[in-house]
Amino acid sequence: MTAKPVSHSRTTLTELMIPSYANFGGKIHGGILLSLMDKVAYACAAKHAGQYCVTVSVDGVNFKQPVEVGELVSLLASVNYVGRTSLVVGIKVIAENVKFGTVKHTNTSYFTMVAKDDDDRPTEVPPLLLETTDDVRRFLEAMERKHLRAAYSEGFDKARTRLLLEENVDKLTSERCQITDELRNELP
Numbered sequence: 001m002t003a004k005p006v007s008h009s010r011t012t013l014t015e016l017m018i019p020s021y022a023n024f025g026g027k028i029h030g031g032i033l034l035s036l037m038d039k040v041a042y043a044c045a046a047k048h049a050g051q052y053c054v055t056v057s058v059d060g061v062n063f064k065q066p067v068e069v070g071e072l073v074s075l076l077a078s079v080n081y082v083g084r085t086s087l088v089v090g091i092k093v094i095a096e097n098v099k100f101g102t103v104k105h106t107n108t109s110y111f112t113m114v115a116k117d118d119d120d121r122p123t124e125v126p127p128l129l130l131e132t133t134d135d136v137r138r139f140l141e142a143m144e145r146k147h148l149r150a151a152y153s154e155g156f157d158k159a160r161t162r163l164l165l166e167e168n169v170d171k172l173t174s175e176r177c178q179i180t181d182e183l184r185n186e187l188p
């Protein structure tokens with residue numbers, strides 16, 4: 001397969017934040033931004049893959065600052081990494097107040113997408129042609145996150161399935177929770 005450059009699939013989506021996107025506090029719902037991120041990730045991944053793609057996982061969604069009604073949100077997406085059938089799309093989200101000329105960086109997140117063939121099976125994607133030092137840095141960083149993620153997932157699964165109540169229930173004493181008297185009698 002011929003490698004495709006990052007520039008081939010770089011995608012920007014800009015959308016005006018309208019009142020119906022806001023929560024009761026007047027700020028934009030995080031879910032609206034997530035939906036836009038999913039959309040731009042799809043567009044970027046599908047352009048690179050030349051195939052239909054699905055979202056498999058999302059990393060690094062931490063909204064650092066609220067987005068307001070009336071701001072223009074731009075999502076800048078590029079393929080950071082490709083595996084055999086998967087791609088990592090990095091998305092930088094910025095919100096612009098055109099009246100005051102201010103721009104804030106709300107978050108940078110990473111969507112892992114997988115290309116699917118007509119039978120819904122994962123299918124190979126073209127290699128990525130790295131043309132700039134930023135392309136190289138992003139590819140290496142995605143490799144590092146992949147390793148960290150694998151270690152985290154293993155720990156997370158163990159914590160979910162193997163945590164024994166009798167060995168851990170004391171940890172709750174310093175937390176902001178209460179156990180009912182009835183339940184306390186049942187616990188080991």
Ligand SMILES: CC(C)(COP(=O)(O)OP(=O)(O)OC[C@H]1O[C@@H](n2cnc3c(N)ncnc32)[C@H](O)[C@@H]1OP(=O)(O)O)[C@@H](O)C(=O)NCCC(=O)NCCS
Nearest residue numbers: 054055056057082083084085086087112113114116121122
């Ligand atoms: C993701 C999916 C295709 C994996 O299928 P699978 O039969 O396990 O296929 P594979 O094991 O060959 O994995 C395919 C690729 O996905 C990657 N992958 C699978 N699970 C992953 C995860 N949780 N996080 C990151 N990558 C993952 C694999 O590393 C592999 O990448 P590679 O080919 O580049 O090495 C399958 O689970 C799926 O279709 N999920 C539903 C996705 C979807 O519909 N999303 C929309 C939301 S409703």
